[in-house]
Amino acid sequence: MKPLNAKVFALPALSAALALAVLAPVLTPGFTLVGDMVFSPDQPLLPAAVGLGTTPPRSVPADAVVAVLTWLLPGDLVQKLLLLAALSLGAWGAGRLAPARSLGPRLVAATAYGWTPFVAERLFMGHWPYLLAYACLPWVAAAGLAHRRGEPKSLARLVLWSLPAALTPTGGLLAAGTALATAGWRALPALALLNAPWWVPSVLRPGSVLSAPEAVDWFSARAENWGGTVVSVLGTGGFWNSSVTPVSRELPVTPVLTLLVVAVAAAGWPVLVRRLPEATRLLWLGAAGLLLALAAHLPFGAAAMRWLVSEVPGAALLRDAQKWVAWWALPLALGFALAVEAARRRAVVAVAVLLPLVVTPDLAWGGMGRLDTVQYPADWAVVRDVLARDEHPGDVVSLPLGAFRRFGWNENRTQLDPAPRFLPRTTVVDDTVHVDGRPLPGEDTRLPAIREALRHNADLGPLGIGWVLVEHGTPGRVDPRTLEGLVPVHRGEWLDLYRVPGRITPPRDTGPPRVPVLAADAAAALFVAGCLLWQVIPAGRFTRNRRRGVTP
Template sequence: MTVDEGWTRPEPSPWPARLLALVVALLVTGPALAPGFVLLRDMVFVPRQDLDLDALGLGGGLPRAVPVDAVMAVVTTVVPGEFVQKAVLLATVYAAVLGAARLVPPGPDGRRGIAAVVAGLVYGWSPYLAERLLIGHWTLLLAFAALPWIARAALRFRDGEPRALPRLVLACAPAALTPTGALLAAGVVLALVGRRHLLPAATVLLVLSLPWVVAGVLHPAGGASDPAGVAAFAARPEGWGGALLALLGTGGIWNAGAVPAGRGSVLLPLVTLALVALAVVGWAGGGARRGPGLRLLVLGALGLVLALAGTVPGLREGLEVVVRSVPGGGLLRDGQKWVAWWALPLALGAGLGARRLADAVRARDVLPGAAGLVAAAAVLLPVIAVPDLVWGVGGRLQAVDYPADWERVRDVLADDEHPGDVLVLPFGAYRAFGWNDDRPQLDPAPRWLPRPTITDDALVVDGRVVEGRTSVPARWRPSATTRRRSPSSGWAGCSWNGARPAATSPTR
């Protein structure tokens, strides 16, 4: 199917897909919409964030959160961070479901029907979304949710529609908030935009990526990363199907603590095989597998290769060389995140497959209502694949309030006229607070306090240390847990509210 045959054709009845997206978004994010903040692993929002050197990517650590930290600093001067987080989570799930539903090619009657419902659920009610929520990668999910909209905008730009380039910029902007998101967006754009429009599209992507590109070039570490992260962050099996089958179902995240309990079902690999088979049926029918469809399939295959590389001897060693030697190569360590490229053709193919099977059953007139049963089974498949995604992934996205001590510490530091950075104790990147039910979370201090903070960004995974890239001298680390104030270094130590290192290190 070509662009002219309807990939971007408006839906005559848009409200069913909108209602589906809203219902799914509310079911997934329900607990997070209660008063307070969801603080879980890397998902840390604060009431108000300052625009400092770290937010601009010019501080001690690698510019992994550029420019999103700067954007959050600007936004939270106007809107409290609590409401920003709720809006982001709700909009992310809504956009993911609706985007995939709108991108699936329409049928001969110009409607998307059951194909839109299945595509939206396979994409927006997916292991990828559940696992990245539990590990707290909300910025990656912003990019994930934007990919269907980026694809539509790229196809419109390729087709020469009026105002297509501004639409492409708007669609790519949420993804470009982080380096990984920008690369995910670039893959979709370059796959679909066509040779004639490649240069202006690439220029748009480069301009949107300049904040993190420039920050990475200026960073003293040169953007290199610890190659030990390749094995530590490699995709892991879910059930008896192995890593490849987990990735085919868009699961397989490296952190066992970020996997929904339902993903351990003995039937899970069979459900994954059924979804992949449904997608094969969809892409095998008609001309949908040509043109944009073929290019999305190739991009999805590339995503699977990158996701699997850390588990395959030979590829793993090559990846370690890239991570160690190439600036920015560390972006490839967490391979499973590239499954986002595969999730898109999987969802679209499943939607097309559901329509094709339902039409075939209807045409044969085997039994009254048989086509409806086929459609219902296709709708249930993605729900069965992640049954506990409902209500905040089984209630794990609970909102809590920051204790008043955090505001008092912030005020004290803001009023302190003495120069110096803040050494946060205990010395480590992750915390487990009693007021947050001892859930592991990234330390909020670097974003919440009004001064630059000294933290250790080394990560321990199953006893294996993956070094970070902060500017903290190694000789200071052993004594960091006892240092309270050092006039010579200009550091001030902070420890409060029973803060302690995360109860358990991230595990595979």
């Protein structure tokens, strides 16, 4: 029996250890509900999950994929597996991608990419699909470079590594940028097909997805310390929401440390380009990421961004600009690792491996207690069962109006309303977002009429609403007159459910047309299945033989 080769397992072992160091408190039974991250025990597969809702498809096809996964596994286990993948694959991929001559620098690249302020801030904000996309970028880059070299089956590999990223529009664009930079424009048709489940409903949705111009300022990158916005972003931080910024980002020494790391990385870039000439494209992509992240802080940048998001449909994706810094993180990690290799001292390598962990220790242990697991109160299962069994038609509206909640049972963490991902019927929530108490209008085309009906205590039945859910123990007011004419079905400590009496008609506002959206979903699914098959069957050899004129 051959002894285990430590060098083979060191990189995946380190990557797994990094993920465990962050996620240990999250691995206990229960759900981690924070910011935009909502999972439920048995997520329903509703029309909105495949792009047929009345809101922009921001979580398409992620919701559909999670719904299918929760058919097979408990929802909390699905969440833990996705988070473990999101926090381990990136480090592993960066280590594999680094063109280093020994294991040490690969480990340096792993921690430099897998343990960053970007990871910390997006995790604390609950942006798990972004983290999954971030984790896939080194693998997408490797597959893209292989495709450029003409390696067989590399296009299928590129598509399959882009798949977890393409669960959301932002992730899809992050992966597509990396894929196009490394593989070239010939990968574009494949990427367009893979991302069709979100861009087809976006294009066909009635009413353009435009944003209020002031959102650019609210969601632009911010200075986390005296170093200013540029230095914060150079260190892969600068996320707009100060409430998720780790304490370590605000200390006076952090900007000096950031500039030192960037300087060391810059010393490694010539080595990177010498050993991997195509990596120049990753450097340009990183520069583009920095430029986009800082666009609102450049001369005329804010004005241009305000015009874009308020006039160009779909440009609202540019609002939270700091996310593009994900493209910068990869060349930063690779350059840093290769510069450390040039130092040719084991002690330096060891210190460099540990450096990101010491710089941002407050990412460890679920952000030093920020993340934890909770169980949904029993009310939620009761309401879900009522809605599943009762034949009374209609969708659900969730009150108090507002997209975010702070429940006592979740230690008052700010979290997205879980109702749309917990209940077995389409649930309308007010998607107005508040930043510092200032409202940013929502984009659900059904909501204005429902809000008006609630304001005037009018009948909700003609708007397709057959049920009213009232969530307790969270800020927000519910007008008692709204509930007067409704039939109480369940009253609990945390939830009340009411039936809307009378005739319930189907909603007038509908999402995009069904046929093209479902066709896009089917085409993307078949394409992914084809790529999987392409990886398994020896078709690459067949192609090579045919090119040489050999009969297989």
